[in-house]
Amino acid sequence: MWATIEASLPQLLRGAATTLVLAGASVVAGTLLGLVVALAKLSASGVARSVADVYTTVVRGVPDLLVIFVIYFGGTVTLTAVVGRYVEVNPFMAGTAALSIVFGAYAAEIFRGGIMAVPRGQVDAARALGLPPRAAFLAVTLPQAWRLALPAFGNQSLILLKQTSLVSVVGLEELMRKGVIAVGATNQPFTFYAVVGVIYLVLTGVLTLVLHAFEIRAARGYARA
Amino acid sequence: MSIFGLLMRPRFVVACAIAASTLAIFLPAAAQERLRVATEGAYAPWNYKDASGALIGWDIDITNALCAKMKVQCEIVAQEWDGIIPGLLVKKYDMIIAGMSMTPKRREQVEFTKKYKDVVSRFVAKKGSITDTSPAGMKGKRIGVQRGASQRTWLESSGYDKTATLVFYDSVQGPELDLVAGRIDAMVGNEVSYYIGFLKRPEAKDFDFVGPQLTGGVLGDGAGIAIRKDDPALRDRLNKAIDEIVADGSYDTITKKYFPFKVML
Numbered sequence: 001m002w003a004t005i006e007a008s009l010p011q012l013l014r015g016a017a018t019t020l021v022l023a024g025a026s027v028v029a030g031t032l033l034g035l036v037v038a039l040a041k042l043s044a045s046g047v048a049r050s051v052a053d054v055y056t057t058v059v060r061g062v063p064d065l066l067v068i069f070v071i072y073f074g075g076t077v078t079l080t081a082v083v084g085r086y087v088e089v090n091p092f093m094a095g096t097a098a099l100s101i102v103f104g105a106y107a108a109e110i111f112r113g114g115i116m117a118v119p120r121g122q123v124d125a126a127r128a129l130g131l132p133p134r135a136a137f138l139a140v141t142l143p144q145a146w147r148l149a150l151p152a153f154g155n156q157s158l159i160l161l162k163q164t165s166l167v168s169v170v171g172l173e174e175l176m177r178k179g180v181i182a183v184g185a186t187n188q189p190f191t192f193y194a195v196v197g198v199i200y201l202v203l204t205g206v207l208t209l210v211l212h213a214f215e216i217r218a219a220r221g222y223a224r225a
Numbered sequence: 226m227s228i229f230g231l232l233m234r235p236r237f238v239v240a241c242a243i244a245a246s247t248l249a250i251f252l253p254a255a256a257q258e259r260l261r262v263a264t265e266g267a268y269a270p271w272n273y274k275d276a277s278g279a280l281i282g283w284d285i286d287i288t289n290a291l292c293a294k295m296k297v298q299c300e301i302v303a304q305e306w307d308g309i310i311p312g313l314l315v316k317k318y319d320m321i322i323a324g325m326s327m328t329p330k331r332r333e334q335v336e337f338t339k340k341y342k343d344v345v346s347r348f349v350a351k352k353g354s355i356t357d358t359s360p361a362g363m364k365g366k367r368i369g370v371q372r373g374a375s376q377r378t379w380l381e382s383s384g385y386d387k388t389a390t391l392v393f394y395d396s397v398q399g400p401e402l403d404l405v406a407g408r409i410d411a412m413v414g415n416e417v418s419y420y421i422g423f424l425k426r427p428e429a430k431d432f433d434f435v436g437p438q439l440t441g442g443v444l445g446d447g448a449g450i451a452i453r454k455d456d457p458a459l460r461d462r463l464n465k466a467i468d469e470i471v472a473d474g475s476y477d478t479i480t481k482k483y484f485p486f487k488v489m490l
Contacts, residue, residue, distance in 0.1 A: 007276035014278075069311070076315045086316055171304045171312070181274045181303070184267025187422070 001191055008182045008192065015178030016199050022092065022174060023161045026099035030160070033100060034107025041112050052108065059105035065166050068098040072170040095167035099160060106156050114149030115141060147218040154211035158204055175199060259298045260459075261318035262288050266303025270421065270483050271324045274303065283488075286479040287341065287470070288322045294466040310334055313451060319459060321451040328445075336456070337449030338463045342488045344447050346376050346439040349404065349419050350411040351431055358411075358436030364388040369400030369412040376413045378443045397422070404432065411435065420484065438490055447489075 040052035059067065072094040079087040118141050126136035168177035179196035183189045264272040264284050272284035280301055292299035304312055306323075313321055313335060326344055327337045348358050348368075356362070360383060368385060370377045372393040380391055392409050394400050400412035401423050416438060423429050440447065450467075452459050470476045471489070480488050 011274070011276065011278050069308075072308075073311050073315050076317065080316070088317070169305050169308050171302070171308065173303075177305065180305075181267045184265070185269050185273040185275065187269065 001188070004186050004188065005191065005195055008186070008195075012175065012178050012182065012192075012195060012199060015173055015175040016203065018092075018172065019161070019164045019174040019176075020203065022095055022099065022164045022167065022172070023157075025096045026103055026160060026164075027157055029096065029100035030103025030107055033104030034111055037104060037108035038111035038115060041108065042115060056105045056108055059102055060109075064098070064102050064163055065169065067102055068095065068166055068170060071098045071101075091167065091170045091172035094170060095164070095172050099163060099167070102163070103156065103160050107153065110149050110152045110156060111145065113152070114145035114147075117148045118144045143218075147215075147222070150211070150215050150218055154208075154215070157211065158207060161204055161207060162200065259300055260292065260295075260320070262292075262299050262301045263304040263309055263312060263318040263321045264288070264301060264323045265306050265309065267306075268324065272303075272322075283479065283483045284322050284324060286482070287476070290470045290475050290479065291322075291463065291466045294469045295462050310451070313453060316453070319452065319456070320463070324448045325451050326445055327447065327449045331451070335451040336454045336460055337451055338460050339467060340447035340449055340489070341467050342448050343438075343440045343490050344445045345416040345488065345490070346379070346413060346444050347416040347419065347434050348411050348413045348436045349423065349432055350435045351404075352433050355411055355435045360384045360388045363411070366390070366410040367392055367408070369394060369403055369409040371395070371397065371400070371414065374414065375444050379439070380413065382443060401429075405429065413439075416486065417484065417488070420486075434486075438486065440490055 037052045037055060040048040041056075043049060072089055072091065075089040075094060075097075076087060079089065122140055122144065123136055126140040127133075131139065164174055165176035168174055168180070171177070173181070175196060179192050182192040186192065264280065266272055266274055266280055268282075270282055272280065272282040275281050280303060285301060288299060288301055302318060304318070304321075309321055309323065309325075310331070312318060321335075322341075324342065325331065325337075327340070331337075348355070355366070363385060366389045368380065368389050369392045370380055372395055377391070377393065380386065385391065392400075392403070394403075397414070397418070400409060400414070403409045404412050405428050416434070419434070424432065424434075450463055452463070476489070477487070
């Protein structure tokens with residue numbers, strides 16, 4: 001058993017690397033998207049608020065798998081029709097786009113909650129000190145909103161790390177798909193799903209520690225509640 | 226205008242949301258002289274990946290033989306099973322060579338070539354215990370079969386239920402365990418599954434296939450190569466190539482590498 005695990009380990013680790021890159025790219029893109037959408041939701045413009053509401057309602061309301069399928073298969077069909085010749089949408093980019101869109105919708109609500117939870121008096125005080133609106137937002141509101149949003153944001157990041165396994169359905173060879181392939185080659189489902197499970201645990205364990213460090217850093221200057 | 230000022234403008238925010246939702250980077254398609262073939266890649270010994278990640282197996286060897294006959298360069302990709310037909314329909318590849326059974330439901334979506342392998346059923350029993358596997362020859366025997374399997378329908382439509390006692394199981398392992406334990410005299414199921422999953426195990430050393438290879442009718446039409454319905458020219462070329470590799474013996478040579486029996490009757 002150890003020999004077969006050892007033989008498959010390089011492939012499984014390569015899958016784990018793909019999983020990490022996919023999750024990392026999606027967290028970065030999804031966070032930026034989420035921040036923009038959160039600002040749109042809090043903006044004075046009715047159009048921006050409506051677009052942002054439609055986005056979060058639709059994306060949070062349909063299965064993540066559907067978003068992946070729509071972008072991977074639908075993206076190919078749409079672009080082929082638009083461009084007039086066959087256009088390939090590769091699984092990695094389709095997966096990154098889909099997971100970023102999904103993550104962005106949840107992150108938008110998390111950031112919106114964080115921003116709204118910063119006491120109004122903080123902004124008033126910043127303005128009273130003569131800070132212009134954007135400086136007040138960046139220097140006063142955002143750091144406090146970040147601290148408040150972190151636990152929920154961390155939770156969503158952990159979910160995203162595991163959601164990457166969904167992208168295996170469009171043929172991206174991330175950790176889960178590598179596990180399925182190893183099972184298909186060896187007929188040892190228990191062994192290889194256990195190994196895959198342990199690798200996911202290591203990844204999520206490290207992420208949990210990183211998030212904890214972020215939370216400590218964001219809480220500087222606050223007494224423990 | 227400062228970056229933050231820009232960020233707060235509603236129109237910019239909307240534009241960002243739209244741009245982000247079409248974030249994917251799209252690669253242009255390669256020139257089309259090559260044919261692309263999808264297989265599952267997780268179905269040993271038919272098509273799977275070795276420890277280095279390379280695709281190997283019976284389907285891969287057959288694909289290479291077919292492509293050589295058609296004088297085209299084939300690129301074989303592994304595609305997860307649930308997405309394998311949708312990928313064909315949106316032209317991510319040109320054909321599926323993955324032991325796909327030609328079911329009526331799949332025929333609604335894709336076109337199949339002629340059969341390129343049979344899905345074969347066979348009886349397994351203790352060596353020398355059964356010589357005649359006809360309903361009359363199995364009189365009084367206890368036959369194990371999976372409850373929802375096509376082999377059960379076949380046993381009942383062939384009249385085995387009138388001469389023998391049929392014992393139903395929910396799992397694949399059920400009949401195997403009971404056959405070894407002597408609770409049933411024979412079992413019937415997929416030949417290759419028994420060969421890979423049962424007969425190679427040490428506790429099965431006294432057991433072997435008995436009777437002829439069974440196929441057709443309720444046992445299924447065999448497996449074909451799936452192509453898009455708008456591609457009849459490719460179907461004709463593949464059919465010709467299948468005939469050629471069977472006629473020149475390369476089909477049997479490949480099969481012998483994997484199985485001690487025929488996979489197309």
